[in-house]
Amino acid sequence: MTASSSPSGFVVVMGTAGTGKSEIARRIAGRIGCRFVEADELHAPEAVAQMRDGFGLTDEQRRPWLDAVCDRALAQDDRPVIIACSALKRSYRDLLRARLGSARFVSLEGTAALILERLQARRDHFATASLLASQLATLETPQPDEDALRLDIASSPETLTDLSCAWLFDGAVSARHRA
Template sequence: MGGQPASFTQSGQYPRFIVVMGVAGTGKSEIGRRLAGLLGCNFIEADELHSRENVERMRNGYPLTDELRMPWLNSVCDRASVIDASPVVVACSVLKRSYRELLRQRLPGVRFLFLHGSPELISARLGARTGHFATGSLLESQLATLEAPDGDEEAIWLEITLSPNLIAERAAVELLGSVHST
Protein backbone atom coordinates (compact mmCIF):
# COMPACT_ATOMS: atom_id res chain seq x y z
CA MET A 1 0.00 0.00 0.00
CA GLY A 2 2.73 2.49 -0.75
CA GLY A 3 1.79 6.09 -1.30
CA GLN A 4 -1.37 7.88 -0.34
CA PRO A 5 -4.39 7.13 -2.54
CA ALA A 6 -6.36 10.23 -3.48
CA SER A 7 -9.49 8.87 -1.79
CA PHE A 8 -7.78 9.18 1.62
CA THR A 9 -7.94 12.96 1.37
CA GLN A 10 -11.61 13.03 0.43
CA SER A 11 -12.68 13.36 4.07
CA GLY A 12 -16.34 13.83 3.31
CA GLN A 13 -16.53 10.14 2.41
CA TYR A 14 -15.56 9.05 5.91
CA PRO A 15 -17.66 8.81 9.07
CA ARG A 16 -18.01 12.13 10.92
CA PHE A 17 -16.38 10.69 14.07
CA ILE A 18 -13.72 7.97 14.15
CA VAL A 19 -12.53 6.63 17.52
CA VAL A 20 -9.30 4.64 17.72
CA MET A 21 -9.79 2.45 20.80
CA GLY A 22 -8.03 -0.20 22.87
CA VAL A 23 -6.10 -0.71 26.07
CA ALA A 24 -3.05 1.38 26.98
CA GLY A 25 -0.05 0.49 24.86
CA THR A 26 -1.89 -0.54 21.69
CA GLY A 27 -0.87 2.62 19.84
CA LYS A 28 -4.12 4.58 19.82
CA SER A 29 -2.40 7.96 19.76
CA GLU A 30 0.15 6.99 17.11
CA ILE A 31 -2.41 5.37 14.83
CA GLY A 32 -4.93 8.16 15.42
CA ARG A 33 -2.41 10.85 14.48
CA ARG A 34 -1.32 8.95 11.39
CA LEU A 35 -4.91 8.32 10.32
CA ALA A 36 -5.81 11.98 10.82
CA GLY A 37 -2.77 12.88 8.73
CA LEU A 38 -3.86 10.53 5.93
CA LEU A 39 -7.38 11.94 5.99
CA GLY A 40 -6.26 15.54 6.42
CA CYS A 41 -8.53 16.02 9.41
CA ASN A 42 -8.59 16.99 13.09
CA PHE A 43 -7.19 14.73 15.81
CA ILE A 44 -8.14 14.66 19.49
CA GLU A 45 -5.96 12.99 22.09
CA ALA A 46 -8.48 12.02 24.77
CA ASP A 47 -5.73 11.50 27.36
CA GLU A 48 -5.15 15.27 27.31
CA LEU A 49 -8.71 15.78 28.60
CA HIS A 50 -8.32 13.76 31.80
CA SER A 51 -8.60 15.69 35.05
CA ARG A 52 -5.42 16.22 37.05
CA GLU A 53 -6.84 13.84 39.67
CA ASN A 54 -7.43 11.08 37.11
CA VAL A 55 -3.90 11.44 35.76
CA GLU A 56 -2.38 11.24 39.25
CA ARG A 57 -4.51 8.23 40.09
CA MET A 58 -3.35 6.37 36.98
CA ARG A 59 0.26 7.50 37.39
CA ASN A 60 0.15 5.85 40.83
CA GLY A 61 -1.13 2.60 39.31
CA TYR A 62 -4.81 2.89 40.26
CA PRO A 63 -7.40 2.25 37.56
CA LEU A 64 -10.27 4.66 37.02
CA THR A 65 -13.79 3.80 38.12
CA ASP A 66 -16.82 4.29 35.90
CA GLU A 67 -17.68 7.36 37.97
CA LEU A 68 -14.28 8.89 37.26
CA ARG A 69 -14.43 8.03 33.56
CA MET A 70 -17.84 9.54 32.78
CA PRO A 71 -16.90 13.24 33.11
CA TRP A 72 -13.81 12.54 31.00
CA LEU A 73 -15.80 10.77 28.29
CA ASN A 74 -18.30 13.63 28.24
CA SER A 75 -15.37 16.07 27.82
CA VAL A 76 -14.16 14.01 24.87
CA CYS A 77 -17.61 14.19 23.28
CA ASP A 78 -17.87 17.92 23.96
CA ARG A 79 -14.52 18.56 22.29
CA ALA A 80 -15.29 16.39 19.24
CA SER A 81 -18.79 17.74 18.68
CA VAL A 82 -17.71 21.39 18.39
CA ILE A 83 -15.25 20.73 15.56
CA ASP A 84 -16.94 21.77 12.32
CA ALA A 85 -14.64 19.96 9.91
CA SER A 86 -15.25 16.30 9.22
CA PRO A 87 -14.08 13.72 10.03
CA VAL A 88 -12.66 13.97 13.53
CA VAL A 89 -10.29 11.22 14.69
CA VAL A 90 -10.20 10.58 18.45
CA ALA A 91 -7.75 8.36 20.36
CA CYS A 92 -9.73 7.11 23.36
CA SER A 93 -9.69 3.79 25.20
CA VAL A 94 -13.51 3.29 25.54
CA LEU A 95 -12.92 -0.15 27.02
CA LYS A 96 -16.53 -0.94 27.93
CA ARG A 97 -19.55 -1.22 25.71
CA SER A 98 -21.37 1.29 27.97
CA TYR A 99 -18.64 3.85 27.25
CA ARG A 100 -19.01 3.27 23.52
CA GLU A 101 -22.79 3.59 23.86
CA LEU A 102 -22.29 7.02 25.45
CA LEU A 103 -20.14 8.05 22.49
CA ARG A 104 -22.74 6.68 20.06
CA GLN A 105 -25.41 8.80 21.74
CA ARG A 106 -23.30 11.94 21.80
CA LEU A 107 -21.45 11.52 18.48
CA PRO A 108 -23.93 10.28 15.86
CA GLY A 109 -22.47 7.93 13.27
CA VAL A 110 -19.27 7.28 15.24
CA ARG A 111 -17.15 4.36 14.04
CA PHE A 112 -14.70 2.49 16.23
CA LEU A 113 -11.30 1.11 15.25
CA PHE A 114 -10.30 -1.52 17.80
CA LEU A 115 -6.54 -1.97 18.16
CA HIS A 116 -5.74 -5.37 19.65
CA GLY A 117 -2.77 -7.60 20.26
CA SER A 118 -1.28 -10.08 22.67
CA PRO A 119 -0.90 -9.05 26.32
CA GLU A 120 2.83 -9.84 26.03
CA LEU A 121 3.31 -7.41 23.14
CA ILE A 122 1.28 -4.69 24.85
CA SER A 123 3.19 -5.19 28.11
CA ALA A 124 6.51 -4.88 26.28
CA ARG A 125 5.36 -1.66 24.62
CA LEU A 126 4.24 -0.21 27.94
CA GLY A 127 7.56 -1.18 29.50
CA ALA A 128 9.46 0.67 26.80
CA ARG A 129 7.34 3.81 26.89
CA THR A 130 8.39 6.88 28.83
CA GLY A 131 6.66 10.07 29.86
CA HIS A 132 3.09 8.75 29.94
CA PHE A 133 0.95 8.37 33.03
CA ALA A 134 -0.54 5.01 31.94
CA THR A 135 2.14 2.50 32.79
CA GLY A 136 2.34 -1.28 32.68
CA SER A 137 0.85 -1.44 36.17
CA LEU A 138 -2.54 -0.58 34.64
CA LEU A 139 -2.47 -3.24 31.92
CA GLU A 140 -3.98 -6.03 34.01
CA SER A 141 -6.93 -3.88 35.10
CA GLN A 142 -7.42 -2.56 31.56
CA LEU A 143 -7.49 -6.09 30.12
CA ALA A 144 -9.95 -7.13 32.87
CA THR A 145 -12.16 -4.12 32.08
CA LEU A 146 -11.99 -4.53 28.29
CA GLU A 147 -15.22 -5.58 26.62
CA ALA A 148 -14.06 -6.17 23.06
CA PRO A 149 -16.57 -4.84 20.54
CA ASP A 150 -19.20 -7.36 19.50
CA GLY A 151 -20.24 -7.88 15.90
CA ASP A 152 -23.33 -5.72 16.29
CA GLU A 153 -21.06 -2.76 17.13
CA GLU A 154 -19.49 -2.98 13.65
CA ALA A 155 -16.07 -1.99 14.95
CA ILE A 156 -13.11 -2.48 12.67
CA TRP A 157 -10.52 -4.77 14.33
CA LEU A 158 -6.87 -3.97 13.59
CA GLU A 159 -3.96 -6.16 14.75
CA ILE A 160 -1.13 -4.12 16.29
CA THR A 161 1.72 -6.32 15.07
CA LEU A 162 1.70 -4.39 11.78
CA SER A 163 3.62 -1.13 11.31
CA PRO A 164 1.80 2.05 12.37
CA ASN A 165 1.73 3.29 8.77
CA LEU A 166 0.19 0.06 7.54
CA ILE A 167 -2.39 0.02 10.35
CA ALA A 168 -3.41 3.62 9.55
CA GLU A 169 -3.65 2.87 5.82
CA ARG A 170 -5.72 -0.27 6.45
CA ALA A 171 -7.98 1.71 8.77
CA ALA A 172 -8.56 4.33 6.07
CA VAL A 173 -9.38 1.65 3.49
CA GLU A 174 -11.67 -0.26 5.87
CA LEU A 175 -13.49 2.92 6.90
CA LEU A 176 -13.99 3.97 3.30
CA GLY A 177 -15.27 0.50 2.42
CA SER A 178 -17.66 0.51 5.38
CA VAL A 179 -19.15 3.85 4.35
CA HIS A 180 -19.67 2.71 0.76
CA SER A 181 -21.27 -0.58 1.80
CA THR A 182 -23.95 1.03 3.99
Protein backbone atom coordinates in the same frame (compact mmCIF):
# COMPACT_ATOMS: atom_id res chain seq x y z
CA MET B 1 -7.60 10.52 -0.08
CA THR B 2 -8.84 13.97 0.57
CA ALA B 3 -11.06 15.41 3.24
CA SER B 4 -13.84 15.78 0.67
CA SER B 5 -13.89 12.02 0.15
CA SER B 6 -13.62 11.28 3.88
CA PRO B 7 -16.16 9.36 5.88
CA SER B 8 -18.55 11.55 7.84
CA GLY B 9 -18.93 11.56 11.58
CA PHE B 10 -16.46 10.35 14.16
CA VAL B 11 -13.88 7.57 14.24
CA VAL B 12 -12.64 6.37 17.60
CA VAL B 13 -9.31 4.53 17.67
CA MET B 14 -9.60 2.47 20.84
CA GLY B 15 -7.74 -0.06 22.96
CA THR B 16 -5.78 -0.44 26.16
CA ALA B 17 -2.79 1.69 27.02
CA GLY B 18 0.17 0.70 24.87
CA THR B 19 -1.73 -0.40 21.76
CA GLY B 20 -0.78 2.70 19.76
CA LYS B 21 -4.12 4.53 19.73
CA SER B 22 -2.63 8.01 19.57
CA GLU B 23 -0.13 7.17 16.86
CA ILE B 24 -2.62 5.38 14.63
CA ALA B 25 -5.33 8.02 15.16
CA ARG B 26 -2.87 10.81 14.27
CA ARG B 27 -1.79 8.90 11.17
CA ILE B 28 -5.38 8.38 10.03
CA ALA B 29 -6.22 12.05 10.62
CA GLY B 30 -3.10 13.12 8.73
CA ARG B 31 -3.82 10.77 5.85
CA ILE B 32 -7.35 11.99 5.30
CA GLY B 33 -6.73 15.60 6.34
CA CYS B 34 -9.10 15.94 9.26
CA ARG B 35 -9.19 16.90 12.94
CA PHE B 36 -7.70 14.79 15.72
CA VAL B 37 -8.78 14.67 19.37
CA GLU B 38 -6.47 13.14 22.01
CA ALA B 39 -8.65 11.91 24.88
CA ASP B 40 -5.65 11.57 27.21
CA GLU B 41 -5.32 15.36 27.23
CA LEU B 42 -8.81 15.67 28.73
CA HIS B 43 -8.35 13.65 31.92
CA ALA B 44 -8.71 15.57 35.19
CA PRO B 45 -5.39 16.06 37.02
CA GLU B 46 -6.62 13.82 39.87
CA ALA B 47 -7.37 11.03 37.39
CA VAL B 48 -3.91 11.34 35.83
CA ALA B 49 -2.32 11.15 39.30
CA GLN B 50 -4.40 8.08 40.17
CA MET B 51 -3.41 6.30 36.95
CA ARG B 52 0.24 7.30 37.36
CA ASP B 53 0.07 5.57 40.77
CA GLY B 54 -1.16 2.41 39.03
CA PHE B 55 -4.87 2.59 39.86
CA GLY B 56 -7.48 2.41 37.12
CA LEU B 57 -10.47 4.73 36.99
CA THR B 58 -13.99 3.77 37.99
CA ASP B 59 -16.96 4.16 35.67
CA GLU B 60 -18.01 7.20 37.69
CA GLN B 61 -14.59 8.79 37.17
CA ARG B 62 -14.65 8.04 33.46
CA ARG B 63 -18.06 9.61 32.77
CA PRO B 64 -16.97 13.30 32.96
CA TRP B 65 -13.87 12.44 30.94
CA LEU B 66 -15.94 10.77 28.21
CA ASP B 67 -18.27 13.76 28.20
CA ALA B 68 -15.24 16.07 27.79
CA VAL B 69 -14.02 13.92 24.86
CA CYS B 70 -17.43 14.25 23.20
CA ASP B 71 -17.56 17.99 23.86
CA ARG B 72 -14.12 18.47 22.28
CA ALA B 73 -15.00 16.33 19.26
CA LEU B 74 -18.35 18.06 18.74
CA ALA B 75 -16.66 21.47 18.96
CA GLN B 76 -14.60 20.75 15.83
CA ASP B 77 -15.89 22.69 12.86
CA ASP B 78 -15.72 19.91 10.29
CA ARG B 79 -16.01 16.15 10.00
CA PRO B 80 -14.75 13.56 10.25
CA VAL B 81 -12.99 13.79 13.59
CA ILE B 82 -10.55 11.06 14.58
CA ILE B 83 -10.46 10.41 18.33
CA ALA B 84 -7.85 8.44 20.28
CA CYS B 85 -9.76 7.10 23.30
CA SER B 86 -9.52 3.82 25.20
CA ALA B 87 -13.32 3.19 25.09
CA LEU B 88 -12.70 -0.13 26.85
CA LYS B 89 -16.30 -1.04 27.71
CA ARG B 90 -19.30 -1.27 25.48
CA SER B 91 -21.13 1.14 27.80
CA TYR B 92 -18.41 3.74 27.11
CA ARG B 93 -18.74 3.19 23.36
CA ASP B 94 -22.53 3.43 23.69
CA LEU B 95 -22.13 6.76 25.48
CA LEU B 96 -19.81 8.01 22.71
CA ARG B 97 -22.30 6.91 20.03
CA ALA B 98 -25.22 8.52 21.89
CA ARG B 99 -23.41 11.83 22.33
CA LEU B 100 -21.69 11.97 18.94
CA GLY B 101 -24.58 10.65 16.87
CA SER B 102 -22.32 8.69 14.57
CA ALA B 103 -19.17 6.82 15.53
CA ARG B 104 -17.14 4.00 14.08
CA PHE B 105 -14.43 2.22 16.05
CA VAL B 106 -10.98 0.92 15.16
CA SER B 107 -10.03 -1.46 17.97
CA LEU B 108 -6.29 -2.01 18.37
CA GLU B 109 -5.66 -5.36 20.04
CA GLY B 110 -2.67 -7.49 20.87
CA THR B 111 -1.26 -10.02 23.24
CA ALA B 112 -0.68 -9.00 26.84
CA ALA B 113 3.03 -9.72 26.35
CA LEU B 114 3.35 -7.36 23.37
CA ILE B 115 1.37 -4.59 25.07
CA LEU B 116 3.45 -4.98 28.25
CA GLU B 117 6.66 -4.74 26.23
CA ARG B 118 5.45 -1.50 24.65
CA LEU B 119 4.36 -0.04 27.97
CA GLN B 120 7.70 -0.86 29.59
CA ALA B 121 9.53 0.92 26.75
CA ARG B 122 7.36 4.03 27.01
CA ARG B 123 8.54 7.12 28.86
CA ASP B 124 6.76 10.20 30.22
CA HIS B 125 3.20 8.89 30.04
CA PHE B 126 0.86 8.47 33.00
CA ALA B 127 -0.51 5.14 31.77
CA THR B 128 2.21 2.70 32.75
CA ALA B 129 2.53 -1.08 32.75
CA SER B 130 0.95 -1.10 36.22
CA LEU B 131 -2.44 -0.37 34.60
CA LEU B 132 -2.34 -3.17 32.04
CA ALA B 133 -3.94 -5.92 34.15
CA SER B 134 -6.89 -3.72 35.15
CA GLN B 135 -7.35 -2.47 31.60
CA LEU B 136 -7.34 -5.99 30.18
CA ALA B 137 -9.85 -7.04 32.85
CA THR B 138 -12.08 -4.08 31.92
CA LEU B 139 -11.79 -4.51 28.15
CA GLU B 140 -14.93 -5.61 26.34
CA THR B 141 -13.95 -6.13 22.72
CA PRO B 142 -16.36 -4.68 20.16
CA GLN B 143 -19.12 -6.98 19.03
CA PRO B 144 -20.28 -7.48 15.42
CA ASP B 145 -23.17 -5.00 15.84
CA GLU B 146 -20.85 -2.13 16.87
CA ASP B 147 -19.43 -0.99 13.50
CA ALA B 148 -15.89 -1.72 14.56
CA LEU B 149 -12.74 -2.93 12.88
CA ARG B 150 -10.56 -5.09 15.12
CA LEU B 151 -6.86 -5.03 14.21
CA ASP B 152 -3.82 -6.90 15.51
CA ILE B 153 -1.14 -4.48 16.72
CA ALA B 154 1.60 -6.90 15.71
CA SER B 155 1.27 -5.25 12.28
CA SER B 156 3.28 -2.11 11.51
CA PRO B 157 1.78 1.35 12.10
CA GLU B 158 1.75 1.86 8.33
CA THR B 159 -0.22 -1.33 7.81
CA LEU B 160 -2.67 -0.48 10.62
CA THR B 161 -3.21 2.97 9.10
CA ASP B 162 -3.68 1.54 5.60
CA LEU B 163 -6.16 -1.07 6.84
CA SER B 164 -8.09 1.50 8.87
CA CYS B 165 -8.39 3.89 5.94
CA ALA B 166 -9.39 1.09 3.57
CA TRP B 167 -12.14 0.03 5.98
CA LEU B 168 -13.34 3.59 6.54
CA PHE B 169 -13.61 4.25 2.82
CA ASP B 170 -14.59 0.90 1.29
CA GLY B 171 -15.25 -1.47 4.17
CA ALA B 172 -12.58 -3.79 2.77
CA VAL B 173 -9.95 -5.32 5.04
CA SER B 174 -8.24 -8.66 4.76
CA ALA B 175 -9.11 -11.12 7.51
CA ARG B 176 -5.37 -11.81 7.79
CA HIS B 177 -4.82 -8.55 9.71
CA ARG B 178 -7.89 -8.61 11.89
CA ALA B 179 -7.51 -9.26 15.60
